[in-house]
Amino acid sequence: MRKLLFFILGLPALSFGQWTENFDAGTTMPAGWAVINNGGANGWVFGTPGTGTAQSGTNVASLTYNATAHDDYLITKAITVTAGVSDRISFYVKSRSASFLENYEVLLSTTDQTAGAFTTVLQASQDAPTAWTQNTFDLSAYVGQTVYVAIHATDTDQWQLYADTFVVDSVPTTPPSCTTITSPTNGATGVNPDGILNWTMIPAATGYKVRVGTTPGGTDIVNNTDAGNVLTYNITGNLNTNTLYYATIIPYNGIGDATGCSEISFTTVAAPANDDCAGAVSLTVNSDLACGTVTAGNTLGASASADVLAPCTGTADDDVWYSFTATGTTHQISLTNLVSTGTTTASSIYFQVLSGACGALTNVNCSTTATKTITGLTAGQTYYVRVYTSSGAGYNMSFNICVGTPPPPPANDNCASPIALTVGTDFASGAITTTNVSATSDGTPESCQTSSNNNVWYSVVVPSSGMLTIETKAATGSAYTDSVINVFSGSCGALTGVGCDDDNGDGNFSLLSLTGQTPGTVLLISVWRWSNASVFDGEFQLSAYDSSTLATTEVSKTKNSIQAFPNPFSEVLNISDISNVKSISVMDVAGRLVKTIEKPSSTLHLGELRSGMYMVTLTMKDGTMQTIKTIKK
Known part of the structure; x- marks a missing residue:
């Protein structure tokens, strides 16, 4: 959903004084300020930002989007403009997202805090950028007057706008003092070559110049570039790895540049040995999926490789390389213990599997998840794995990489070798715990859910009643959480669909009730795992049962002895004596309440129920209950 945060900022001012307001005193509007909300429902609030950090402290002023256009003001308290004391105001703004930049204007009133007074x-x-950016305004023209300053937001349906660190002070008469570079620190080693510099704010500065070189005082990398009134600078193009650099940040204002600013030096991290295909690190192939042997890796300091093949996605500017020799046709590659190591927090990591030789590689598979099962491999052949973070400069991650070997396919992987089920009287009595780990998809059509994979097979003999319920449930600790059941008659290669179910069981498990089947017929059951991700394979419970064997006329013995007929029924179930019945509830064999009838009549219309067994519970006016087992044809 698109979001817009509109931010109206007011500038706090004390009469005849300088001040700073960063909203950290609480979550209420500062004393003397005013808010006007003429547009959408969302107005100005104070607190921590929805993402990122405040420019100073912890809180910001913010405004959240509406589909209706904002017409919102955040207005400072009165500012008495005094020459050389309080004749300048500054503040920082930023948008939450580059895709939804917030638009705002800054207005001034010389009379009061009403909307109509802001005529200057x-x-x-203009749009607020996504980095904290300082705006500074000279109030010298208003010396001797009392003024109010407001940020006026009018945008529609964007996301969020933030403002912070309002300062009322004087127009400088001297150059600003020097700043301190906070990252990288002076003398740092192993620095990310993404070339991001950060420094502290100097209130008297209106901008900063950046100088970076490979010699003391050098400017061969960045030559006194004006970064503007920001506190960060990203050097165009990555720096070289394992290289010593020198950097200076020089604040400036309308009077001139700061002088005597100290230079720092730092050394970038060395490129990993496996930065290119030729240096690929050999991986141990584990004999199972437990990942007993892993290899540590890190994309920090890595650069883009020439051996990058479509159709893999993401920004492969920091790939590292590994190789393994397949021991079978299927292996699972896992990236675990993921830790962000860049200057920007990384959250996703991709990998590509390739065959061939360096310089002449062929794509085998792409993965946008940390774990993926790769099939169609050739035992004895060497494969390459290229690992990279999905985003651009500054995003790096350390990880452990493992090549695992799944167990062989289960014995019932194919239609020709199903596991025979014994029909029970309820789920528990007929249940088995089974698995689809390493199963393959055999191409049998799934008539009720096409996004299904890795099916396994079972068979069951239809009982004398011609009624059968087939149900799946979760197995403790298993990743398998969503099944699809297909039931067929006939023989392998000549199957006829009998029924299919996706999610009628518990949660996302399946339950299929069959009636009118020919006693003694063998039915074949294909159980699929929903989803395309093999990480959801695992154990599950499966049961085939015929609840009608409990007896269709079994009645709990209570003093009421009421009958239900006909039993089995098709559309209508009659109750022999309704005079003392307060309410009726109907539950299926899984114990789920499917219908409640208050003040019932003797005729119950239950045609909407699926075929199967139901428990009809009569609650009497004296508080006693009677339960009747019934069968819906």
Whole structure:
């Protein structure tokens, strides 16, 4: 959903004084400020930002999107403009997302805090960038007057706008002081070559110049570039790995540049040995999926490789390489213990599997998840694995990589070798615990759910009643959580569909009730796992049962002895004596309540129920209950 955070910022001011407001005193509007909300329902709030950090402290002023356009003001308290004391105001703004930049303007009133009073435009409407950016306004023209400053938001349906660190001070008469580079620190080693510099704010500065070189005082990388009034700078193009660099940040204002600013030095991290295909690290192939042997890796310092093949997605600017020799046709590759190591927090990591030789590789598979089962391999052949974070510069991750070997397919992987089920009287009496781990998809049609994979087979003989319920349930600790059941008559290669179910059981498990089947007929059951991700394979419970063997006329013996007929029934179930019945509840064989009838009549219309057995419970006016087992044809 698209979101918009509109941010109206007011600038706090004390009469005849300088001040700073960063909203950290609480979550209420500062004293003397005013808010006008003429647009959408969302208005100005104070607190921690929805993402990222405040420019200073912990809180910001913020405004959240509406489908209706904002017409919202955040207005400072009165500012008495005094020359050389309080004749300048500054603040920081940013948008939450580059895809939804927030639009705002800055206005001034010389009379009061009503919307109509803000007739002077200090800044025309513009988008707030995604990095904290300082705006500074000279109030010298208003010396001797009392003014109010407001941020006016008018955008529609974007996301979020933030503002922070309002400062009222004086227009500088001298150059600013020097800043301190906070990252990288002076003398740091192993620095990310993404080339991101950060420094502290200097209130008297209106901008900062950046100088970076490979010699003391050098400018061969960045030559006194004006970064603007920001506190971070990303050097165009990655720096070289394992290289010593020198950097200086020089604040400036309308009077001039800061002088005597200290230079720092730092050394970038060395490129990993497996930065290219030729240096691929050999991996141990585990004999199971437990990953007893893993290899540590890190994309920090890695660069893009020439051996990058379609159709894999993501920004492969930091790939590292591994190789393994397949011991079978199927292996599972897993990336575990993922830790962000870049200057920007990384959250996703991809990998590609390739065959052939370095410089002449062929794509085998792409993965956008940390674990994937790769099929169609050739035992004895060497394969390459290229690992990279999905985003661009600054995003790096360390990890452990494992090549595992799944167990062989289960014995009932194919239609020709089903496991025979014994028909029970309820789920528990007929249940077995079984698995689809390493099963393959055999191409049998799944008539009720096409997104199904890795099916296994079972058979069952139809009981004398011609009625049968087939149901799956979860097995403790298993990743298998969603099944699809297909039932067939006939023989392998000449199957005829009898029924199919996806999610009528518990949660996302399946339950299929069959009636009118020919006693003694063998039915074949294909159980699929929903989803395309093999990580959801595992154990599950399966049962075939015929609840009608409990007896269709069994009645709990209570003093009422009421009868239900006909039993089995098709559409209508009659109750022999309704005079003392307060309510009736109907539950299926799994114990789920499917219908409740208050003040019932003697005729119950139950045609909407599926075929199968139901427990009809009569609650009497004296509080006693009677339960009757019934069968819906």
